[in-house]
Amino acid sequence: MYNIEELRIRLLSELKEIAEELGVKNFxxxxxxxxxxxxxxxxxxxPEQALPKKKPSVVETQPTEAEKPSP
Numbered sequence: 001m002y003n004i005e006e007l008r009i010r011l012l013s014e015l016k017e018i019a020e021e022l023g024v025k026n027f028x029x030x031x032x033x034x035x036x037x038x039x040x041x042x043x044x045x046x047p048e049q050a051l052p053k054k055k056p057s058v059v060e061t062q063p064t065e066a067e068k069p070s071p
Contacts, residue, residue, distance in 0.1 A: 001043055007036040015039065022046060 007015065015035045019027035022042045027035055 001048065002039060004036060004040060007039055 024042045
C-alpha cells in the first residue's frame with residue numbers, strides 16, 4: 001500500500017502504471033496530484049489482499065551523490 005509521500009516522489013509515468021494496476025478509471029487525463037489522490041482513493045476501497053505489490057520508484061533506485069563511486 002502506498003502513502004502520499006511515496007506517491008508524490010514518483011514520476012507521472014510510474015503513477016499511471018500504478019493506477020492501471022489498481023484499476024483506477026479514467027486516470028490517463030489526470031494531473032499528477034489528481035492521480036496521487038485517485039490512487040489513494042482506490043487503495044482505500046480495494047481489499048489489501050487484492051492490491052499489487054509495491055515497486056521501487058525510479059527515483060529510489062538511482063544512486064545518490066554519496067553512493068556514486070568516486071573517480
